[in-house]
Amino acid sequence: MKRIDWRKAAAFSLALCFAASLAAQGGAGGPGGAMPGAGPAPGSPGTGVPDRSGGTSSGPGARTGSDISAIESLGSWLETSREVSRFLSVRDRLLAAAVPAIEAGAPAEAFRIRLREAAAKGASPETAAEALEADAARWTALARSLGPEWPTASKSAAFYVSVALAMRNGIELEAVTGVAGLARSGKASPERAAAALTAAATLRASIALSPAEAGRAALAVAASRLRVGDFDELAGLGERAARSLVSPFLFLAALESTLGSGGTLKDLERRLFP
Amino acid sequence: MKETVRTQLFERDPDRAARSAEAVMARVRSLGAPDRAPAVLDFPAFVRSRLVRYVAAAALVAVLSSLATLAIIGDGASAQVRFVLEAPEASEVRLAADFNGWTGEGYALERDASGTWSITVPLRKGASYSYIFLIDGERWVPDPASRQVLDDGLGGGVSTISL
Numbered sequence A: 001m002k003r004i005d006w007r008k009a010a011a012f013s014l015a016l017c018f019a020a021s022l023a024a025q026g027g028a029g030g031p032g033g034a035m036p037g038a039g040p041a042p043g044s045p046g047t048g049v050p051d052r053s054g055g056t057s058s059g060p061g062a063r064t065g066s067d068i069s070a071i072e073s074l075g076s077w078l079e080t081s082r083e084v085s086r087f088l089s090v091r092d093r094l095l096a097a098a099v100p101a102i103e104a105g106a107p108a109e110a111f112r113i114r115l116r117e118a119a120a121k122g123a124s125p126e127t128a129a130e131a132l133e134a135d136a137a138r139w140t141a142l143a144r145s146l147g148p149e150w151p152t153a154s155k156s157a158a159f160y161v162s163v164a165l166a167m168r169n170g171i172e173l174e175a176v177t178g179v180a181g182l183a184r185s186g187k188a189s190p191e192r193a194a195a196a197l198t199a200a201a202t203l204r205a206s207i208a209l210s211p212a213e214a215g216r217a218a219l220a221v222a223a224s225r226l227r228v229g230d231f232d233e234l235a236g237l238g239e240r241a242a243r244s245l246v247s248p249f250l251f252l253a254a255l256e257s258t259l260g261s262g263g264t265l266k267d268l269e270r271r272l273f274p
Numbered sequence B: 001m002k003e004t005v006r007t008q009l010f011e012r013d014p015d016r017a018a019r020s021a022e023a024v025m026a027r028v029r030s031l032g033a034p035d036r037a038p039a040v041l042d043f044p045a046f047v048r049s050r051l052v053r054y055v056a057a058a059a060l061v062a063v064l065s066s067l068a069t070l071a072i073i074g075d076g077a078s079a080q081v082r083f084v085l086e087a088p089e090a091s092e093v094r095l096a097a098d099f100n101g102w103t104g105e106g107y108a109l110e111r112d113a114s115g116t117w118s119i120t121v122p123l124r125k126g127a128s129y130s131y132i133f134l135i136d137g138e139r140w141v142p143d144p145a146s147r148q149v150l151d152d153g154l155g156g157g158v159s160t161i162s163l
Helices: A006-029 A065-080 A085-104 A108-120 A125-146 A153-168 A173-187 A190-207 A211-223 A228-243 A248-260 A265-272 B002-009 B014-030 B043-048 B050-076
Strands: B078-086 B093-097 B116-124 B128-135 B139-141 B149-151 B157-162
Touching: A065 A085, A065 A108, A085 A108, A085 A125, A108 A125, A108 A153, A125 A153, A125 A173, A153 A173, A153 A190, A153 B149, A173 A190, A173 A211, A190 A211, A190 A228, A190 B128, A190 B149, A190 B157, A211 A248, A228 A265, A228 B157, A248 A265, B078 B128, B093 B116
Parallel strands: none
Antiparallel strands: B078 B116, B093 B128, B128 B139, B128 B157, B149 B157
């Protein structure tokens, strides 16, 4: 019996593994996943709403058939959904805010997520409208900056909602596009990019970074070798540095230098607190 | 007795049967060695073929590595996160979060004897999550134990957790 050429077998099996891992990723993260965070939030419409995934290549700004459909669907949902019936009085205002964002490429589902949050928290119609108008402005700018290709439709709404949270807490659009650029080039997933922006927003609050400094921190964190699970500890280091009267400037310099050279949180801690 | 049995088993005459068998065998021998007919499935050759061995080896490696990957995913890609709130005075606490549509439906915390409420939720690693506690269906409280409380734009705050 001839000997097996293990190199060829290994190459073949690598191809099979690659295909299997692609299939596994699709299965784990897709709608209907049992684990929270693996799919759309419970309570979201099972039928799905036309969003950027159905858009054409005409680019942001041009109203496409899917945009019109998404806007009409959102308007209908605002009118008929019991979840958000308390906001019926500001329906037109909400739609007026949503239209330019959706036309720019923002996912209509992001509006639903935020409105469900507002309804669940018992926000008044006025408060919800103000919040959604502010978010819509952020999403319009973001969608124009990112274009229609990224993030993919399945991750788009969650990304937009997370980015709105970060921007509301002091992260500038320039930093968001910088982090998104890193992610697009394959150095981070949309989830990691969003988490890095959230971490930078937290750092900004804990150690009083300026918006520009927080943006630099977001880029450093997104490009670092830290796991997303380390980001909370990083915020803890920021708090500790603030208590120890480490200046935002020094903190940021240490952060960029340490993480930029592939360092860990321990390295950063040693640098901040020798 | 022995003869009786033979008669029952072989109803033909044994001598005639033997002659007949020899005639058949002689005929077979006269045909010579058969030509090797093109095998539709020559099983030993099929098993020996290079492609089949490659596929078998590759499939074995792929299955083993996929099992290992699944084990890694099972253990490494998710985390059991325990959310805890000290609220002895509360009669109900729910966890409302971006991963459950902010309703808290199905995410009621359980109270222990000391008035500590908790719930354990499996969450995917590699992302950050926003959450808040809903006490008695009317009070929205960010996690006091969380460092990360951000403005939710709705007049309150949300806690965040990164996994």
